[in-house]
Amino acid sequence: MKKITVKSPANIAFIKYWGQTKLNLYIPRNNNISMTLSNCQTITTIVRDPKLKEDIIEIQKGDKYSPLLKDTHKGKNAYDQINRIRKMSKSKDKVHIRSKNSFPSDAGIASSASGFSALTGALLLAFDQKKIFDDKKEFSKEVRLCGSASAARSIYGGFVELKTGNSHDESYAIQIGDEKHWDLVDIVAIVSQEKKKTSTSQGHAAVDSSPYYKMRLIEMQPRIKTTREAIRKKNIRKLGAATEEDTISLHIVMMTSKPPAYYWEPGTIAVMKSVIDCREQEGLQSYFSIDAGANVHVICEKKDAKEIEKKLKKIPLVKSTIYNEPCEGTHEITKHLF
Amino acid sequence: MKKITVKSPANIAFIKYWGQTKLNLYIPRNNNISMTLSNCQTITTIVRDPKLKEDIIEIQKGDKYSPLLKDTHKGKNAYDQINRIRKMSKSKDKVHIRSKNSFPSDAGIASSASGFSALTGALLLAFDQKKIFDDKKEFSKEVRLCGSASAARSIYGGFVELKTGNSHDESYAIQIGDEKHWDLVDIVAIVSQEKKKTSTSQGHAAVDSSPYYKMRLIEMQPRIKTTREAIRKKNIRKLGAATEEDTISLHIVMMTSKPPAYYWEPGTIAVMKSVIDCREQEGLQSYFSIDAGANVHVICEKKDAKEIEKKLKKIPLVKSTIYNEPCEGTHEITKHLF
Known part of the structure; x- marks a missing residue:
C-alpha cells in the first residue's frame, strides 16, 4: 500500500474574508488576499487500505497521535472531505491518515488553512486525482469545499x-506573486x-447580525485593489495601511455581531500599540494583522x-x-509520518 | 468683592455623542444620555474685580494653583466663555477664578464636563445672570457653548x-430621573x-472620515430610546447592553477615522473581559462603558x-x-477656594 505525504502552509490574510454566500459551498462573501507562512506547516501522510473497516484520521497532540473525533466541527468536515474525494475515484477503500503541525500546536494560530489544504492534497493524490x-x-476549489475556504489560499x-x-x-484561488516575489x-x-x-x-454565521457588515463589503472594495497592487509593486506602506484597516474593519463586524465576539486580549492591544509606536517614532515599517483570535501577525x-522581532519579544x-x-x-x- | 463658589459633577454617558453639527455652536450630532458622578467634582470660586487688568483662571495642579494658559484648547474655550457671559451683563469687570477637582487629577477622567459646567455656573452668578x-x-444651552457639550449634562x-x-x-439638556431615582x-x-x-x-472633527459614522447615527436611534426607557424602569440589563453597544459603536468610528484613534490600552481589554466574564459566569450585572480614553467605567x-469593585481591584x-x-x-x- 503506497504511502503519500503532502506538506502545506498556513497563511495570513492581508484582506480577510468573513461571511459566506451559499453556505454549503463555502464561497467567501469577498475576495481575500494572503501570504503563505514558512514556519506554520502541516504534514499529512495518507494510505489507502482496502482492509480497513473505517477511515482513521490521527492528529498529533503533544508526543503522540490521537484520533480526530467525528463529532467535532473540524472532524465532521475532514471525514466529509474523505467521502467527497473518494467518490470521485469510485473507490470504496478506507484510508488511514496522520497529520502533524510543524509549528507549536495550541499556539492559537489558525491551523485550519494548513490542515485542510494538506488533507485535501493528500486525498486527491491517494484517490488518483493527480490531474x-x-x-x-x-x-483550490476542492479545498474550498472542505469547510475552511481560507485553506484554498494555501495551495x-x-x-x-x-x-x-x-x-x-x-x-477559486489565483497567485499574485510566488514565494520569491517579495522578501516580506x-x-x-x-x-x-x-x-x-x-x-x-x-462568527461567519453571525455576520448579518452586525449593522456594519454591509458597509464593510462596500468600503473594502478599493482596499482589495490597493492590496493587490501593493503586493505587485512591493509597497510595504500601502500594503500595511490596507492590512491594518482590514483588520479593524473585520473586528468591528465581530464586535457588533449579536452576540458580540471580542477576540482581542490585553496583549493584542499591547502589540498593536507597539507596532504603531515603532513605526511613528522610529520609522520602522511594521503593520499589524489579527485573525479571529487574540494573536497578532x-x-x-x-x-x-530582526529588529522588530527583538522589540516584540x-x-x-x-x-x-x-x-x-x-x-x-x-x-x-517523500518523508512519511508512518 | 463678593465671592461665589459653584460645585459641579462630571458625568458618564451611556449614550455617547461624537461629532457636531454647526461646529461653533457645539450641537451634538445625536441625543446623548448620562449620569452624574458623585466622586468626580469640580469646585470653582469666582470674584469680579474692577481693579484687575486681566482675567485670571487658576487651576489646581498638585498642591498649588497654576494659571490656565490661554493658548491651550481648554484655555481658549474658558477665556472665551468669560467674555461671552460678561457681555450679557454689559460689564467690563475682570474676574479672578480658581478651580479644583475633588477627584484625582491626571487620572485620565474627562474633567471637561465638571470643569466647564462649574465655570459657566460661576460666571452666570458672578455676572448677575441668576435667572x-x-x-x-x-x-444647559450656555454650558454647551463653552466647547464641551457633554458639560451641559452636568447641570x-x-x-x-x-x-x-x-x-x-x-x-439643551433635560432630566430623565434625579439623583435619588435609581441606586446605580x-x-x-x-x-x-x-x-x-x-x-x-x-476626534469630533474627524468623524466624517469614518466609513462607519453614518451607520452609527442610524443604528443608535433605537438604542437611545431603549436607554431612556431602561433608566425610567430601572432595568440594568437593558441599560447595560445598550451602554456596551454604544461604547463599541463609538470606538468603531474612532478606529476607522483617518487617521485612526486607538484609545484602548491592554488594561481596557482586561477590564472589558473581566466585566463580561463576571456577568456570564457569576451572574453579576456589570457593564462597561469607555469614553474617548483608556479607562473603563x-x-x-x-x-x-462592593463585590464588583473588589474584583476590579x-x-x-x-x-x-x-x-x-x-x-x-x-x-x-458657601465654602470658597480663596
Whole structure:
C-alpha cells in the first residue's frame, strides 16, 4: 500500500474574508488576499487500505497521535472531505491518515488553512486525482469545499487571492506573486494560547447580525485593489495601511455581531500599540494583522525583521514569536509520518 | 468683592455623542444620555474685580494653583466663555477664578464636563445672570457653548439627556430621573493616566472620515430610546447592553477615522473581559462603558458594587478605582477656594 505525504502552509490574510454566500459551498462573501507562512506547516501522510473497516484520521497532540473525533466541527468536515474525494475515484477503500503541525500546536494560530489544504492534497493524490492536484485552480476549489475556504489560499506559494463568485466554478484561488516575489516577513506575536470563545464558523454565521457588515463589503472594495497592487509593486506602506484597516474593519463586524465576539486580549492591544509606536517614532515599517483570535501577525520587510522581532519579544504580554517568510504552497514530499 | 463658589459633577454617558453639527455652536450630532458622578467634582470660586487688568483662571495642579494658559484648547474655550457671559451683563469687570477637582487629577477622567459646567455656573452668578442659572434649560444651552457639550449634562442631577437639534434653541439638556431615582453605581477602573494621543476635539472633527459614522447615527436611534426607557424602569440589563453597544459603536468610528484613534490600552481589554466574564459566569450585572480614553467605567447596581469593585481591584492592569453614585448637578456652595 503506497504511502503519500503532502506538506502545506498556513497563511495570513492581508484582506480577510468573513461571511459566506451559499453556505454549503463555502464561497467567501469577498475576495481575500494572503501570504503563505514558512514556519506554520502541516504534514499529512495518507494510505489507502482496502482492509480497513473505517477511515482513521490521527492528529498529533503533544508526543503522540490521537484520533480526530467525528463529532467535532473540524472532524465532521475532514471525514466529509474523505467521502467527497473518494467518490470521485469510485473507490470504496478506507484510508488511514496522520497529520502533524510543524509549528507549536495550541499556539492559537489558525491551523485550519494548513490542515485542510494538506488533507485535501493528500486525498486527491491517494484517490488518483493527480490531474486535479496539478491544476491549481481546480485544486483550490476542492479545498474550498472542505469547510475552511481560507485553506484554498494555501495551495499556491507566496501571495494568493481567493475570489468570491456566484457559483462553485467562479470561486477559486489565483497567485499574485510566488514565494520569491517579495522578501516580506510575518512575525506572529503569541499573546494567548487559550481556545477562543467564539469559533470562526460561529462568527461567519453571525455576520448579518452586525449593522456594519454591509458597509464593510462596500468600503473594502478599493482596499482589495490597493492590496493587490501593493503586493505587485512591493509597497510595504500601502500594503500595511490596507492590512491594518482590514483588520479593524473585520473586528468591528465581530464586535457588533449579536452576540458580540471580542477576540482581542490585553496583549493584542499591547502589540498593536507597539507596532504603531515603532513605526511613528522610529520609522520602522511594521503593520499589524489579527485573525479571529487574540494573536497578532506583524508584517514587515526582511531587512527590518530582526529588529522588530527583538522589540516584540520585549513586550511583557508577548509569550513567544514565530518568524515566517513566504513559502511554497501545498506539495508532495517523500518523508512519511508512518 | 463678593465671592461665589459653584460645585459641579462630571458625568458618564451611556449614550455617547461624537461629532457636531454647526461646529461653533457645539450641537451634538445625536441625543446623548448620562449620569452624574458623585466622586468626580469640580469646585470653582469666582470674584469680579474692577481693579484687575486681566482675567485670571487658576487651576489646581498638585498642591498649588497654576494659571490656565490661554493658548491651550481648554484655555481658549474658558477665556472665551468669560467674555461671552460678561457681555450679557454689559460689564467690563475682570474676574479672578480658581478651580479644583475633588477627584484625582491626571487620572485620565474627562474633567471637561465638571470643569466647564462649574465655570459657566460661576460666571452666570458672578455676572448677575441668576435667572439663567436657575432656568436649567437655558443654563444647559450656555454650558454647551463653552466647547464641551457633554458639560451641559452636568447641570442636572442624576440621569440627563442632551438633545441634538437644528439650532441653538433646540439643543439643551433635560432630566430623565434625579439623583435619588435609581441606586446605580459607576466604578471607574483607572488603567492609564497618560495623556491621550488624539484629543476629544480632534476626534469630533474627524468623524466624517469614518466609513462607519453614518451607520452609527442610524443604528443608535433605537438604542437611545431603549436607554431612556431602561433608566425610567430601572432595568440594568437593558441599560447595560445598550451602554456596551454604544461604547463599541463609538470606538468603531474612532478606529476607522483617518487617521485612526486607538484609545484602548491592554488594561481596557482586561477590564472589558473581566466585566463580561463576571456577568456570564457569576451572574453579576456589570457593564462597561469607555469614553474617548483608556479607562473603563463599570456600571452596576449598588447592591453588587462592593463585590464588583473588589474584583476590579484584583486585575493586575487596574491601577485604582473611583466609586460614584448619581449626585446633584451644578449648584452653589458657601465654602470658597480663596
